[in-house]
Amino acid sequence: MGSTTRDDIYILPEATAASLILTHPTEDEKRRTWTLNHKEWGGALTLQEYLKREPYLTTVPLSRDGGMTHWILTDSSWTVENGGDRPVLASCESISKRVLVASPNDTTVREGIGHGVGSVFTYPEFRGYRYAGRMLNELGPALRKWRTEIHNGQDAICSALWSDIGKAYYAKKGWAPFPSLHAEFSVPNNQTPDNDEQTNGKGNVAPVTYDNLESLCAQDEQLLREKILRSAKETGRTSVAFAPDHDTLRWHLFREDFIAAILFKSTPQQADVMTCIKGALAGSEGRRVWALWSRNYYGGKGSPADNVAKNTLYILRLVIEPEEKEEKEGEPSEDILTAFTAVMQTALREAKTWHLGKVDLWNPTPVVKRLIERSGLQHGWVDRDEESIPSMMWYGDEDVREIEWVVNEKYCWC
Ligand SMILES: CC(C)(COP(=O)(O)OP(=O)(O)OC[C@H]1O[C@@H](n2cnc3c(N)ncnc32)[C@H](O)[C@@H]1OP(=O)(O)O)[C@@H](O)C(=O)NCCC(=O)NCCS
Incomplete structure (x- = not known):
């Protein structure tokens, strides 16, 4: 891509580069991300208030004790030890939730893990380079295997997000739109x-x-x-x-x-x-x-x-x-x-x-x-x-368009 940032230390890779990784941000990187996305999701809160709310939300039921995960796309050659200011190319969060599922011949309901995804974000200076797309391409399969230790090692059942950018973008990445x-x-x-x-x-x-x-x-x-x-x-x-x-x-x-x-x-x-x-x-x-x-x-x-x-x-x-x-x-x-x-x-x-x-x-x-x-x-x-288009990626054998999302109400959102 040829563009540079941070005094020419970091050369931005192509979104297809093998060196890109999905990983977790440092505390400084989380704060940097929140500072930038306050405009999107701060609502009625000032920046200072938002910077208190986001860490608070990692301490409440459901998201505490590792229930919530922060994700970033960055380059594996950029180390945090080097001053900790590596570019964050895209970011998002996930929260693990309990999911109930039954197939037509079942007589009892099965239980498993579903992940809610939120705050998909690309820093303004990195937009349009397909970094969010690359992050989502990595995230979908990663969530299938994420935190499976809390459910007998079984793969997650689904992941879901609530798109604020229409129905097409996430559908192309595998999260199909559901009634809204x-x-x-x-x-x-x-x-x-x-x-x-x-x-x-x-x-x-x-x-x-x-x-x-x-x-x-x-x-x-x-x-x-x-x-x-x-x-x-x-x-x-x-x-x-x-x-x-x-x-x-x-x-x-x-x-x-x-x-x-x-x-x-x-x-x-x-x-x-x-x-x-x-x-x-x-x-x-x-x-x-x-x-x-x-x-x-x-x-x-x-x-x-x-x-x-x-x-x-x-x-x-x-x-x-x-x-x-x-x-x-x-x-x-x-x-x-x-x-x-x-x-x-x-x-x-x-x-x-x-x-x-x-x-x-x-x-x-x-x-x-x-x-x-x-x-x-x-x-x-x-x-x-x-x-807020409810959108689901299905990890089972069925086509996601054949799945009935029962009580697709606001409590599912995150
Ligand atoms: C949406 C966002 C994450 C995309 O990041 P990005 O790294 O530029 O995305 P990519 O380069 O992978 O993809 C660009 C695609 O996103 C689409 N897109 C970006 N913003 C969009 C919007 N507001 N509405 C619809 N589509 C949008 C582009 O049209 C482009 O579509 P294409 O794949 O058909 O060409 C970024 O613009 C952002 O952070 N926006 C503000 C926060 C936000 O709205 N997040 C989404 C919450 S659901």
């Missing part, structure tokens, strides 16, 4: 915590907090295991889901608590940031509906209250306890509709309280679509074709 539809509920301007009976706790709605989260996750996983087996049988396809387990949900919640604690510092809501509800639950035992959610604040000048239109409450996971029964009957029962509507109204009220202008629910099932239509809640449908 969401329902978007706008938060009514006139809704206040006091003018809506159901959202006021009078509609049999209970809060989800850190206290009951673990048991709800366990119950969800049990229901999901049955759903995966059903899906495999009914579709005749291998069906897979990321486990919506306690660690996975807490990863999202700890992340959002960290951000909210900064954004609401010195405001009247400061005291409520950590104790605010993480979801809502309605209905009677065995016929419950619950949602878990997180607050997301986008960049821009000013406080959260100045960016309401862009700020979003994401439903991480929506559970209909008797979903099989509702699926069979084709039309959701009245008690489930009432519970669903009460849960979503609570989400809308929370969104209003926390300066979030909309509530997004990813890839609702046919039952949930029907509930949305019948709930009377104001909503629209968004079929994303650029941002």
